[in-house]
Amino acid sequence: xxxxxxxxxxxxxxxxxxxxxxxxxxxxxxxxxxxxxxxxxxxxxxxxxxxxxxxxxxxxxxxxxxxxxxxxxxxxxxxxxxxxxxxxxxxxxxxxxxxxxxxxxxxxxxxxxxxxxxxxxxxxxxxxxxx
Numbered sequence: 001x002x003x004x005x006x007x008x009x010x011x012x013x014x015x016x017x018x019x020x021x022x023x024x025x026x027x028x029x030x031x032x033x034x035x036x037x038x039x040x041x042x043x044x045x046x047x048x049x050x051x052x053x054x055x056x057x058x059x060x061x062x063x064x065x066x067x068x069x070x071x072x073x074x075x076x077x078x079x080x081x082x083x084x085x086x087x088x089x090x091x092x093x094x095x096x097x098x099x100x101x102x103x104x105x106x107x108x109x110x111x112x113x114x115x116x117x118x119x120x121x122x123x124x125x126x127x128x129x130x131x
Contacts, residue, residue: 044074046100048123050116051107059113062093064123071102074128081110086119099131 051063062081068074077097084090093110100106112121 041072041102042070044068044072044100044102044128045070046074046077046125046128048079048125050121050123053116055115056111059111060115062110062112062116062121063107064095064109065105065107066097066100066125067105068100068102073099073101073131075099075131077128078126079108079110079123080126081112081121081123083112083114083116084120084122086112086114086116094126100128 046066046068048064048066051065054061054063064079064081066077066079075098077100079095079097081093081095082090083093091112091114093112095108095110097106097108
C-alpha cells in the first residue's frame with residue numbers, strides 16, 4: 001500500500017506569497033523609519049507680496065498674497081505692513097491669516113490712511129504657529 005499522494009504547491013502560489021511578504025516587510029520598514037525619525041519637514045516658509053491698492057471709505061486697502069513654499073502648514077500668521085514716506089511718521093497696519101496650508105497661497109488685505117503709492121510699502125511675516 002502506498003501513502004497519500006504528496007501535495008505539491010504550485011509555483012504561482014509561492015511567487016504570490018513571496019511578493020506579499022516583500023510588500024508587507026517594505027511597508028513595515030517605511031512606517032518604522034517614519035516613527036523613529038519624525039516628520040523631518042522643514043518649517044513653513046511664508047513670503048508676502050502686495051497685489052494691489054484700492055481707495056476705500058476707511059482708507060487705502062492693500063491686498064496681499066501670502067505664499068507658503070514649504071510642505072509644512074502654518075496657523076495664526078501675523079503679517080505686518082509699514083508705509084514710510086507718505087506721512088511724517090511711518091504708518092503700520094497688520095493682518096492675521098488663520099491658516100496657510102503647505103505649498104499653497106492665501107490672500108488678505110490691510111488698510112492704511114495714507115496712499116501707499118506716495119511712499120514705500122514693506123510687508124513681512126512677523127510670526128506664526130504650528131497648526
